[in-house]
Amino acid sequence: MNIGNASVKSGLPAKTIRYYEEIGLVSPDRSDNGYRDFSQDHLHKLSFVQRARSLGFTIEECRALLSLYEDRDRASSDVKTMARAHLDQIGEKIESLLAMQATLSELVKKCHGDNRPDCPILDGLAGKQGKKA
Amino acid sequence: MNIGNASVKSGLPAKTIRYYEEIGLVSPDRSDNGYRDFSQDHLHKLSFVQRARSLGFTIEECRALLSLYEDRDRASSDVKTMARAHLDQIGEKIESLLAMQATLSELVKKCHGDNRPDCPILDGLAGKQGKKA
DNA sequence: GATAGGGCTTCCAGTTGCTGGAGGGTCAAG
DNA sequence: CTTGACCCTCCAGCAACTGGAAGCCCTATC
Missing domain, CATH: 1.20.5 (Single alpha-helices involved in coiled-coils or other helix-helix interfaces)
Incomplete structure (x- = not known):
């Protein structure tokens, strides 16, 4: 899925999503044309961060929460x-x-x-x- | 009065006072040695801004409030x-x-x-x- | 007179979390 | 083949400071 699509579905501006990639919060794949390609899992993370941010967590806290979320043994x-x-x-x-x-x-x-x-x-x-x- | 003194009396860090000068909120005089020299009036303005900031006014709002404060005909x-x-x-x-x-x-x-x-x-x-x- | 300390100076860079814009490639429709 | 909507990267800027480097200045002590 393209970034525009991911933007709509996650409720995050495309610019913000690119920024999140830049700081390593999400790492979408790339299509042959160089476009970012978001899987359901990426989308999931984006939505997760969107909610956490809306609850006032900082980016670094979001990062920590994400890794806890990914950790089955947390x-x-x-x-x-x-x-x-x-x-x-x-x-x-x-x-x-x-x-x-x-x-x-x-x-x-x-x-x-x-x-x-x-x-x-x-x-x-x-x-x-x-x-x- | 030196910046250190002004800092103590206004409750603002020296760094912040220098910053306020840089953006034109206060314009202290200079002594012969190049040190900033704050008058009672400058000090008054600094305290004013300190209080306004602590009430959550932005710098630009503080600027506006200051100029209203200075304007006898407001x-x-x-x-x-x-x-x-x-x-x-x-x-x-x-x-x-x-x-x-x-x-x-x-x-x-x-x-x-x-x-x-x-x-x-x-x-x-x-x-x-x-x-x- | 040398030196140590503290305070002062300027300037540059970094913080948080994006946001805007320039300049340009890509893709689907008509 | 062109138009328009996408997408890309990179650079700059926002608020309001804050930290640090490099270097004067001033006073006190030896």
Whole structure:
């Protein structure tokens, strides 16, 4: 199967698939005309990576997951450990975004947002504490 | 004040401050020996950017915020608009991270995590739907 | 005066994960 | 035979830094 086809079926842009080949995540065969030729197995890997990426795993984590996936003798605990570590990172990101959200929406709430130059948001960024009441 | 000092007071690494100069966010003076010389005003800007970055604004947004900050005639509505747009983006990121978290923790929950190779996490990534019950 | 250390300078390269574009070959249809 | 849709490779660039090399500068100590 050509790259265009593989792209549609895996949900990955052709450019991305070429990039994945370049970094050694997948190694499709080549047809006589030089076109990449993807087997069902390659397609499977691509979809696997697509899902893992969409869950926020890095490329290197995807590589590790792929090799666990290919390893018939893996221990599921290895996978679970990786997944949990990743879950922790997700949790941290969420925490930090929630903190940003809280701070910023507080500032936005205080800002009257009219034509006057007085602006609690800028004051907040400048380190001036706005009056509480 | 030297860059090391400015670094401590602004909470930004010296490297980052140099980078900010390179892209024109701050323009410190130079001493006779070629060292950067930061005034209180420069320091103020650096702290401003540090806070804005920590709230997740991009560099270009920081640039815009800085120029609004410097503009005595700005309308606070302009700032509020930017802040709200940014809040929306933060909200979207949080949503997508929560979705990842939900999916992944579901998979983790299903995985027994022992020495056997059977692994619902990998199956999930491979597109196989695990049995519900 | 020599030397050791720390801080400062510039410049170049690398990070992550792609994405866009130039320039050109291939293939099937009309 | 040409058109258009594919495919190929290679190079450059994005954000926002970060690390390192090579080399001044400044102060303190011997």
